[in-house]
Amino acid sequence: MIQFNALLKKELKEAFRDKRALMYALMMAFMAPVMIYAVSNSMIKDLTDTPALYVNIQGGEAAPKLMTLLRDENILPLSEVPADEQRLWQERNIELILPESFAEDMREGRMIDVILRADYQDKSLFSPLRRIKEVIRSYSATIGSQRLLVRGIDVRLMRPVKLLEQDTAEPTSGPMLIILSLGMYLMMAAFVSGLSVAIDSSAGERERNVLEMLLSQPVDTMKIVLAKLSCASFIAVIGVILTLVLTHFAIGFVDLSKIGATFNLDFISVSALLLLLLPLCFFASALQLFFAFGAKSFKEAQSTVTMVVMLPAFVPFVLSFMNNKPQWLDWTPISGQSMLIEDIFKGLPVNWSQVGFTTLVTVVLTAVLVKVMAEKLKSEKVVLALS
Template sequence: MSHDLIQLKALVIKEYREAFRDKRALMVALMMAILAPIGIMVMSKIMIEKLVDEPPVYIKFIGTEHAPKLIKHFADSNLLDFADAPKDEQATWAQRNITIEIPTDYATDMAEGKPIKLHLQADFTDKAVQPPVRRINNAVRNFSMAIGYKRLLLRGVDVRLLNPVKLVEQDTAKPDATFMLISMMLGIYLMLAAFMSGLSVAIDSSAGERERNVLEMLLCQPVSTMKIVLAKLISASTVAVIGVLLILILTSVSVGFVDLTKIGATFSLDMSTAAVLLLLLLPICFFASACQLFVAFQTKSFKEAQSTVGILIGIPAFIPFVISMMDDRPQWLNWLPIAGQSMMIENIFKGVDVDWLAVFATSGVTIAITVALVLALARKLQSEKVVMALS
């Protein structure tokens, strides 16, 4: 082994010891990667419950004896009488206080074909009340349409005349695209993990070592600044890669606790898909650590580095969000770091065949920018102003 490799190996081992010495700080750094899959599971269950499931809604009915068929229709829609609410839920629904008043002349007006007004009383500014009110509106609308169709049939009118044009939708999406909610969240979380997991290591090995005078002592040794930067980059990037791997592994486990069959969706994260995702995110891990090291060395103190470098976390969340809002995406976005990987990840979860040319193109540009940052930082560390935080 050459002398240069021995020096680099020693520096990398030193950085690893520094990074993994404080177990509590390391757990905090990886906390996002651990909690993200749990967040995906919880949010998915909540969204599926809102989109598909119809939990019981308890309403204070007034005048139920006047409209037994309407009450039965409500019950079929899981809109039940407040008196039937379980004891542990009575206080909640009493606070929401959703009331429907049925007029005493309901049966007479229904028989004579007159319009009937049901009075719905609730606090419409309460967010917890809005979904039940929406379900009540849909139930009343469906009941009213059913009555209207029956009246037309009795008069010899074909109800199909009310719908002269019908749009038939045919979904051409592949099975892997049916659960875009998870894929969007997972794509953003993977990007965030690449930036957040190695953040504390990057800051501590740059601004932290400078405050502890470790950097000055290190530069006094017969070792090049390039090797020092590479060792710090490898250390921070390794933690970032661990964060990405944790999300991939834990997400594949946590999604198994979500019943996607309720919305006819499937989600699988097999080894080949995980390998492609890891191939896309590896350059991002090194790119993120290089950016964090470069910015941290420009600051004057450890506290300033924490606040300044922390701003970089917004990049992997902001760029995918902007891209998702764009209808016509320029071709050059495929070449940019984060933007290109974000679109590749989106296509992977849609079930689109991997465009390997685009993968290598965006990875190549990301690596090139990372190399440029490393070279610039190695040159800057030769300056006394940067090492001593004089400017």
């Protein structure tokens, strides 16, 4: 125990000596709340605001009621665009073309072809085009209903089945983008915060010949690995806790009530989050040490371990596209934590059995990685990067 304490003290001293590297390591904890706040406000603004859209309308004089309806929805002719936005809307070039026979076709009850021309692949036009199409479809449905009423036909005959949707989701599950971002940033903090310490204490010490000198002492390799793992994991835990606290503080400044959502973490939810994230910090550090020890140089270790950091973002992204997830994904590290954290932020009851099993699997895999690293450090090829 004395040897382990001495090794841990040495690792912590070296980790905290470089204040700039430590600051960069914990930067994720300070950047995540800012990004969450910005993304949340942007999403709420897109969902609640109806900014002015400027469309090149041709033949609008033949459809005054449609023009009034468009204006009520803040969809205006291109001729009214402000001077400072003129270039933007000219580049977007949204055209709404009404036929010259619009009024006559309307009186005769004929089908009217209205052309909406734009670059449908331009992501910036997705929301404007959706608003324009909704207005035109609403106008078309209203005219159709009026025509049926004039002919003495009950409009309800056109809707023999009425679907009543009842949303059973909790109020917290409304802002899905916020939920996914929160879970991803918390797991990213576990992987990013201890990254520099893990690389420096493994590949870095090997290049400085510190690792060779350390292994020449009568010290068990298991204690060396555990000391390095504890140091890197300690920094990762600090990063996760900071990210969780600051993110919860930042979300308090976001008015989620505008989209009918709430966000509140009680003691049980926080306990479940910590139970999921703290073992993940040790698993992330063990994974980074494992690949860093396997690299032949410090530069190679940086490249390899950086790929490992992408796992918390890549795995949830893949899961979002899987409709039928295999059962084993509920228990494996990263995927299991991702799904459970998502459920917690949705306000669903905590599945403690799944939390416990996922945590157990994460701890077991971490122990396996530690055991493998301890055995590998007994080989001169690994220590001297000969293979």
